[in-house]
Every structure is written in structure tokens, then in C-alpha cells.
Amino acid sequence: MGGGRAGQDLHLSAEQVRVSRLTRLLESEKALAAALLAPGVAILVLFIAYPFVMALWYSLTSIRVGEAGEFVGVANFTKAMNDSIFQQAFRNTVFYTFWATVFKLALGMWLALLLNRHFRLKRIVRASMLLPFIIPTVLSAFAWRWMFDPTFSVMNWGLYHAGMITDRLPFLSSGDWAMWCAVLVNTWRGMPFFAITLLAGLQTISPDLHEAAALDGANAWHRFWHVTWPLLLPVTLVVVVFSVIQTFSDFQLIYVLTGGGPANSTHLIATYAYQIGVGSGLLGEGAALSLFMFPVLFAVVWVQLRFLKRMDNA
Amino acid sequence: MKRRDLLKAGLAGILVARQAPVFAQANTVHILRWNDFVPAADKVLREVFAPEVQKALGIKLNVETINANDLPARATAAIQSGSGPDIILLLNNYPHLYASAGVDVSALAEEVSKAQGGIYAPAVRLNKVGGKWVSMPWSLVPALIAYRKSWFEEVGAKSFPKTWQEYQTVGKKLKAAKRPIGQTLGNTFGDAPTFTYPLLWSFGGQEVDAKGKVVLNSKATIESVKFMVQFWKDACDEGGLAWDDSNNNRSFLSGDISATLNGASIYVAALNGADKFKTEKGAPLHTDILHAPLPAGANGSHNYHTAHNHMVMKYSKNQKGAIEFLRWAHKKENLEKWLVVQKGYAVGTARSWEKHPMWNESGPVMAPFKVAAAGQSRLMGHGGEPNQKAAEAWNKFIVTVMYAQACSGKSTPEEAVKWAAGELGKIYT
Numbered sequence: 001m002g003g004g005r006a007g008q009d010l011h012l013s014a015e016q017v018r019v020s021r022l023t024r025l026l027e028s029e030k031a032l033a034a035a036l037l038a039p040g041v042a043i044l045v046l047f048i049a050y051p052f053v054m055a056l057w058y059s060l061t062s063i064r065v066g067e068a069g070e071f072v073g074v075a076n077f078t079k080a081m082n083d084s085i086f087q088q089a090f091r092n093t094v095f096y097t098f099w100a101t102v103f104k105l106a107l108g109m110w111l112a113l114l115l116n117r118h119f120r121l122k123r124i125v126r127a128s129m130l131l132p133f134i135i136p137t138v139l140s141a142f143a144w145r146w147m148f149d150p151t152f153s154v155m156n157w158g159l160y161h162a163g164m165i166t167d168r169l170p171f172l173s174s175g176d177w178a179m180w181c182a183v184l185v186n187t188w189r190g191m192p193f194f195a196i197t198l199l200a201g202l203q204t205i206s207p208d209l210h211e212a213a214a215l216d217g218a219n220a221w222h223r224f225w226h227v228t229w230p231l232l233l234p235v236t237l238v239v240v241v242f243s244v245i246q247t248f249s250d251f252q253l254i255y256v257l258t259g260g261g262p263a264n265s266t267h268l269i270a271t272y273a274y275q276i277g278v279g280s281g282l283l284g285e286g287a288a289l290s291l292f293m294f295p296v297l298f299a300v301v302w303v304q305l306r307f308l309k310r311m312d313n314a
Numbered sequence: 315m316k317r318r319d320l321l322k323a324g325l326a327g328i329l330v331a332r333q334a335p336v337f338a339q340a341n342t343v344h345i346l347r348w349n350d351f352v353p354a355a356d357k358v359l360r361e362v363f364a365p366e367v368q369k370a371l372g373i374k375l376n377v378e379t380i381n382a383n384d385l386p387a388r389a390t391a392a393i394q395s396g397s398g399p400d401i402i403l404l405l406n407n408y409p410h411l412y413a414s415a416g417v418d419v420s421a422l423a424e425e426v427s428k429a430q431g432g433i434y435a436p437a438v439r440l441n442k443v444g445g446k447w448v449s450m451p452w453s454l455v456p457a458l459i460a461y462r463k464s465w466f467e468e469v470g471a472k473s474f475p476k477t478w479q480e481y482q483t484v485g486k487k488l489k490a491a492k493r494p495i496g497q498t499l500g501n502t503f504g505d506a507p508t509f510t511y512p513l514l515w516s517f518g519g520q521e522v523d524a525k526g527k528v529v530l531n532s533k534a535t536i537e538s539v540k541f542m543v544q545f546w547k548d549a550c551d552e553g554g555l556a557w558d559d560s561n562n563n564r565s566f567l568s569g570d571i572s573a574t575l576n577g578a579s580i581y582v583a584a585l586n587g588a589d590k591f592k593t594e595k596g597a598p599l600h601t602d603i604l605h606a607p608l609p610a611g612a613n614g615s616h617n618y619h620t621a622h623n624h625m626v627m628k629y630s631k632n633q634k635g636a637i638e639f640l641r642w643a644h645k646k647e648n649l650e651k652w653l654v655v656q657k658g659y660a661v662g663t664a665r666s667w668e669k670h671p672m673w674n675e676s677g678p679v680m681a682p683f684k685v686a687a688a689g690q691s692r693l694m695g696h697g698g699e700p701n702q703k704a705a706e707a708w709n710k711f712i713v714t715v716m717y718a719q720a721c722s723g724k725s726t727p728e729e730a731v732k733w734a735a736g737e738l739g740k741i742y743t
Contacts, residue, residue: 064702066393066415083740084733085710150553151565172556175722259383261501262555263718264711278387280709281411281702283394 058287065281076288086289089260089267092179093293096268097247100186104243105236107187108194113224115195116202126199133192141256144185148172148257175265178258182266186253190246194239201235202228234308241304245297269293342374343632343639345624346389346399348382351455351579354655362651363643373639382559383503386709389415392627400630401640404623405503406708407693407700409441409449416448417626417633419640423447426644430664436690437663439700440621449625450640451663453653456619456686457508458605460566460580461573464593465493465602474606478516478541481609485549488572495549496571498557499718505559506714507694508618509575509608514538514713515692516611521707521738522698528742531735538611539720539727546721555722567591567599575608577620578659578683585657605682607689619690622660658683703741712737 025031059076063069080086115126132140147154148171159165172178205228213223251270254260260267260275267275269292277286350356356379364375378399380388385403392398393415409416423441427433437451461474469487471480485495498506514520518534546552551571554561562574567583574580584591584600591599607617626636642648646666653662654672658680661667665688673684695704707713716734719725725733 064411065390066412079740084737148556149561150556151551151561151570152568168553170553170555173553173722174555175724178556258556259501259558261711261715261718262499263715263722263724264501265724274387275709278390280706281386281390282706283390 055287055291058284059291061284063284065283069284072284076285077292079285080289080292085264085267086269086272086292088264089269089272090292092266093248093268093270095179096183096186096250097244099183100190100247101240101243103183103187104190104194105240108191108239109198109236111191111195112198112202113228115199126196129195130192132189133196137189137252138256140189141185141253144181144188145172145257148181172258173262175262178262178266182254182257185257186247186250189253190243194243197235197239198232201232205231234311237304237308241301244300248297248300249293341372341632341635342376343401343635344376344378344399345401345403345636345639346378346380346385347403348385348405349379351577352582352656352659355652355660358652358655363648366648367639367642371635371638371642373635373642375639389625393629396629398627398629400632400636401624401626403452404449404625406621407440407695407705409623409625410443410701411705412625413443413448415625415628417628417630417637418446418448419450419626419637420447422637422641422644423450425641426450427664430644430646430662431666433664434687434690436619436687436693437621437623439693441623449623450644451621452624453622453656453660454619454663454687455504455577455622455660456683457505457575457577457617458607458682458686459573459575460578460603460605462493462593463602463604465491465572474604475609478513478545478609478611482541482545482549485545485573489549489551493572494551496551496557496562496565496574497554498559498562499546499555499714499721500557501711501714502558504577504620505557505562505575506711507708508620510714510717511618511692511694511696512608512616513542513611513717515616515696516608516613517541518611518613520696521704521713522695522742524697526698526703526742528735528738530738531731534613535731536727539717539730541611542717543720543727552721555718569594569599578605578657578680581605581679582657582659600679604679607682607686616692617686617690618692618694619687621663661687663687706741707738710737710741 026035060071060073061069062072062075111129115122115129119125146152150168150170150173153168153171155171156165156168159169170177171181209227209231210223213227218226249270250268251274254266254268254271255274258266260271269289273286273289276282276289280286345359347356347359356377359375359377364377367373367375382405385405386408388398389402389404389408389412392402393412404412423433424447433451434454437454441447441449441451459474465488466474466484469484469491471484475481475484481495488494497509499510500506514535517538519530519532519538521528521530523529551565562571562576563580563583565571566574566576566580581600581603584598584603588598588600593599593602607615609615624640626633626640630636643652649662650670650672653660653667653670658673658676661683662670668684668688673680693700693704694708695701698704712734716730719733720727720730724730
């Protein structure tokens with residue numbers, strides 16, 4: 001019996017040792033941080049880094065659907081740069097991103113300032129404003145396509161019957177019109193994201209600052225420009241970064257609304273890369289086309305993050 | 315056996331076999347097709363073919379249908395991941411793009427061709443790659459012009475115009491009467507290229523020569539673009555630049571256009587919805603519809619009919635079952651059930667189907683569809699082969715965009731042709 005008890009004591013003490021080791025390990029901040037970060041890093045590696053590296057590899061090969069292909073160096077990139085449809089798609093993407101972001105920022109800010117006031121049914125208005133953002137893009141793009149339909153457009157019908165036009169407006173059948181229509185739909189869809197995020201930012205600004213400025217004789221514009229805007233700038237920059245990334249790599253809206261037409265005048269990098277990579281099975285060339293987005297987005301993020309950091313230090 | 319032992323044994327089995335367990339896969343055939351423009355045909359697959367093939371061969375048929383424009387994406391994803399449907403519907407010359415992923419179905423194709431009077435030559439060229447059938451031609455969707463008989467007569471056209479010039483003259487009068495011709499020049503898979511390629515050919519233009527050298531930038535091509543610009547302005551609904559494959563169906567059925575190049579789906583819809591679709595005089599719309607081939611240019615009249623082909627995928631675990639299903643489906647007594655409900659929208663790919671009694675019932679309106687497939691001589695990539703390069707040019711809509719650029723005023727006919735020839739040159743290097 002005595003030997004048994006001695007064995008039990010030994011057993012307990014071994015467990016205690018293990019527990020204390022674990023405790024010690026967890027108490028070490030470095031080890032704990034690594035353990036907590038591990039799942040996140042694993043997900044990033046699996047779902048972001050691995051596909052990215054694969055895309056990079058594909059872009060350097062002549063891989064096409066069902067065939068492994070060979071290493072071709074930068075041939076796919078050279079072909080893309082000489083491809084006039086790609087050049088147009090690149091210009092379109094820059095145009096689309098710039099104007100959609102400008103409109104989303106201006107209108108989103110305006111909406112956020114309005115929603116920051118007190119009025120009746122404020123909560124309902126705030127919630128309903130999110131609708132364009134909540135509806136799946138494919139569905140809303142289809143609805144817009146119907147509204148812009150060359151023959152049955154409700155807008156043409158309305159304007160015609162109101163006596164404002166005599167001929168149908170070429171919403172999607174003229175290249176320039178179609179691009180502006182795409183910018184409009186993107187603005188409509190993305191504006192609530194700006195508004196709600198800026199609204200959250202606005203609510204962190206103490207009313208005391210406004211009151212103090214008002215007592216000093218500042219009018220509404222001065223209060224916005226000298227109080228609200230500087231305090232809202234960090235939030236604004238973050239929202240703009242997100243928006244630029246999403247708009248620059250937009251696919252669904254154009255794919256549904258115009259398919260890149262008419263005469264390729266609304267093709268974006270993403271829709272064209274899809275057409276080449278998936279539609280024509282040229283996976284290597286498609287990967288190279290889509291990778292052209294990377295340096296541009298990287299530069300945008302880098303510049304804006306540096307700006308934010310400088311503001312933090314200041 | 316304990317639960318844990320069972321799990322261990324199962325896991326060991328999976329690891330040894332290097333594949334996921336097969337649940338009731340024994341004889342299931344998964345076929346991926348488009349959402350048919352004639353919905354009754356999909357119903358035949360699900361409600362007639364599925365139970366009958368189960369009874370005849372013990373095959374459980376799983377029919378999945380998606381938007382035609384999304385088929386290439388699904389095929390690419392399935393081939394790259396090595397799993398997906400056992401059979402995939404591939405349009406036009408896609409069998410050339412996916413040739414390495416298809417099972418050799420030469421025995422079946424030769425068998426069907428022999429039994430049914432010979433498969434049409436264009437269908438052979440689209441499905442045979444390197445002397446081997448990589449897919450099985452299933453049907454053709456002829457593209458012909460559907461037009462309003464009474465409206466054409468009202469502007470003095472007793473029969474359908476035989477040449478492009480005549481068509482333009484008639485179309486000008488129709489457009490003046492707010493009844494324009496409808497034609498898409500958008501980036502869409504069917505009605506756009508099936509119009510622009512034959513237009514190019516009928517003026518004598520072509521993408522490449524027999525050796526694959528790009529010869530698009532020619533006097534004939536420029537003439538065809540110049541004609542199209544004037545035709546567009548004089549006779550067409552200019553909204554067509556933004557149309558997809560379904561806009562002309564809606565515009566025709568609602569009485570907004572007088573003629574359009576299409577499959578027979580407009581007529582079939584008007585026939586099935588006789589109470590809904592009426593002429594301005596109250597008669598059923600289908601009684602005022604006739605069909606005609608595209609007019610002729612200096613180089614004759616040409617047409618392109620959309621080919622529908624089935625590829626048995628190499629990654630399939632049930633290749634044998636998939637081929638057996640196709641062999642069963644291509645038997646005259648089975649295929650006719652599907653073709654009859656098509657009412658001529660889709661036609662068989664072998665000559666004997668021209669003699670089927672269904673054509674006696676459909677009368678003169680559908681008569682042009684009966685012989686359409688036999689009259690087709692050219693394919694994309696003419697005068698070379700309908701190969702991967704031709705498919706790339708087709709998918710980039712280069713020929714269609716050439717016309718669209720000039721019609722939208724974005725460039726002159728000469729500039730548009732030069733641009734298109736340059737783009738083709740980058741593909742055919």
C-alpha cells in the first residue's frame with residue numbers, strides 16, 4: 001500500500017511539473033502571442049498567401065486550362081502591356097475608381113453630417129440607408145440594368161412621358177454613358193459604407209469642441225473645416241483605402257451591368273482578366289493581367305498608411 | 315468493433331485509396347448544361363430522360379443547368395480542380411480549348427454518325443481535335459432572321475431581302491416608321507458573333523488565311539464595316555450596342571423591332587404564349603413571323619449556327635457511365651423526345667434529323683431551320699482552323715468590337731479594322 005501511495009505522489013508531482021511548465025509557457029508573453037496569432041496566420045497563409053504565390057507562379061508560365069505549361073518569364077506581362085484592350089481596361093479602372101471614390105466620399109460625408117443631427121425616425125432612416133450595401137451586388141446590378149435597359153428603361157419611359165426627351169437616352173449603349181452609369185451604380189452601392197463609418201467617426205467628436213468654436217463666432221462651414229474635418233481625417237483615410245481597394249478590383253457590377261461593353265469601353269482589369277483567364281482558359285495570361293492590380297493597390301495603401309502614421313506621430 | 319476502430323479503418327482506407335469515399339456514386343452521371351432558351355427541353359431531361367435512363371441502364375442522372383455565359387467558368391474550375399460534373403456542355407469551339415480534358419469518344423461519334431446519316435461537317439471540325447473526337451456534338455441552334463411579315467409588306471418588301479443593300483433599303487423605311495431592325499453588338503456570346511462573323515464573310519473578309527496568317531485588314535473587311543455603320547444608322551435600333559442575347563427577344567415580342575437575327579426562341583415563345591403576344595391588330599404574333607437566312611454580300615450568304623457539344627471529362631470517376639448515358643441519349647427514339655419539344659430551336663447534328671416527321675407539322679415558318687445546319691460552311695478562325703487561337707479571338711469579341719467601335723463613332727471603319735487586325739496578330743503569333 002505504502003509503495004502505491006508513494007507512486008501516486010510521484011504521479012501527482014509529475015503532473016504538477018507539466019502544469020507549471022505550461023503555465024510558465026503561457027506566462028511568457030512571446031509564446032502566448034505566437035499561440036494566439038497562429039490560427040490567424042494559418043488562415044492568411046492558406047487563403048491569401050498561397051493563392052497569391054500560385055497566381056504569381058501562374059503568371060510566369062504558359063499554363064492554360066488542363067495543361068501545365070512552361071516557364072515563360074515575363075512574356076505574359078509584356079503581352080498584356082502591348083494589348084490595347086488591357087490598356088483600355090487599365091484606364092477604365094483608374095477612371096472608375098477615382099470618380100466613384102470621389103462621389104462616395106462627398107455624398108457619404110454629406111449623408112453622415114445629416115444623419116448626425118437629431119430628427120424624427122432617425123433610427124429607421126439610418127437603418128434603411130444601409131439597404132444598397134446589404135443587397136447582394138449581383139441583384140442590385142440586375143435591377144439597375146433593367147432601369148438602364150436600352151428599350152424598356154423606366155428612366156427613359158419616365159423622362160419621355162414627362163416630355164423631357166424625344167429620343168431614348170443611350171444609358172448603356174454609348175461607351176461614355178455606360179461608364180458614368182457604372183460609376184453611378186457603384187456610388188449608390190458604396191455610399192452607405194462611407195456614411196455609416198464617417199457617422200461613427202462623427203459621434204466620437206465631442207460636442208464641446210463645436211460649442212467652443214460656436215462661442216468664438218465660427219459659422220457652420222468653419223466648424224466643419226476646422227473642427228470636424230481634421231478630427232475625422234484618420235477615419236476618412238481608412239474608409240478611402242478600403243473603398244479604393246474594393247473599387248479598383250470590382251468585378252460583379254460591370255460583369256452584370258455591361259459585360260465590359262459596348263466595344264470594351266467599360267472593361268475593368270478584373271473583368272478582362274476573367275475573360276482571358278476563365279473564359280478563354282489562358283490561366284497564365286489571366287493571372288498576369290490581374291497582378292497588374294497589385295502594385296497600384298500596394299502603392300495606394302502604402303502612401304495612405306504612411307500618412308496616417310505621420311498624423312499619429314504629430 | 316469499437317467506434318474509434320471503425321473511424322481508424324475508414325481513415326486508413328481513404329489514405330490508401332487517396333480519394334474521398336464514394337457515396338452511392340456507383341452509377342450516377344452528373345451533367346452540366348445551360349438553362350435552355352426552350353425550358354420544356356430541360357424538363358424533358360429531368361422528367362423523361364432521368365427516370366428512363368435509370369430504368370434502362372440503372373444510371374442515376376443528375377441534371378444541373380446554369381447561365382450559358384457561366385459555363386466556361388465552371389468548366390475551367392472543374393478541370394483545374396479535377397472534380398466536378400461528369401459531362402459538361404461546351405458551346406462552339408470550346409472543345410478545342412479543353413481538348414486535353416476530354417475523354418476520347420470517337421467510337422460513339424462514329425457509331426452515331428453512321429446510324430444517323432452522317433454528322434454535319436462543321437460539327438465534326440468543332441469536336442474532332444488531332445484526329446480524335448474529344449467531345450460529342452449534341453445539337454445546333456441555327457441563327458436565322460425572324461421578321462414581321464406584315465410590316466415588311468407594308469414598306470413594299472413582298473419577300474425577305476436577298477442582299478445586304480436591299481435589307482438596308484427596307485430597313486431604312488422600317489426605322490422611319492419606328493420599327494427598326496434589332497441587332498446586338500454587345501459583348502455577348504451568341505447573337506453578336508453569329509451576326510458579325512457571317513457579315514464579314516459575306517463581304518469577302520476573313521480573319522486569317524489557310525496558313526494562319528492574319529489577313530483581316532483588307533478592302534473587303536473595310537467595305538463590310540462601312541456598310542455596317544450606314545446600316546446601323548439607317549435601319550437599326552442603336553440601343554443594340556448594349557444588348558445581350560435576350561434583349562432582342564424581348565424587343566421583338568413587345569413589338570419594338572421588326573426583325574432580328576436569332577434562334578427560333580422568339581417564334582417558339584410567341585407560339586407557346588399565343589394569348590399573350592399579339593400583333594397591333596390583335597392576331598396572335600406567331601402568325602406574323604417568318605424566318606430567313608442572312609442576306610448575301612459580294613461573297614455570297616453565310617451563317618453561323620451555335621454548336622452545343624458534350625464533353626465527358628477525364629477527371630470523371632464514371633467515364634464509362636457517362637459515355638453509356640450519351641450512347642443511350644443519342645438513340646433516335648430517345649433524342650427525338652428532346653428535339654421535338656425544341657420545335658426547331660435546336661436541331662440534330664446528323665443529316666437524318668432533316669427527315670423527321672416533326673418538320674411536317676411545323677410548316678413553312680420553320681422550314682428554313684430544317685436545312686439551316688446543312689448550309690453552314692464556315693467557322694470561326696476562317697480560312698484556318700476553329701482552334702484555340704480562333705476561340706481566343708472569339709472570346710475577346712474582336713470581330714464584334716470592330717463593328718461596335720465603328721458604329722458607335724468611336725473610330726473610323728479603317729481605324730477599327732486596323733485595330734482588330736492588330737489584336738488578331740497578337741493572338742496568331
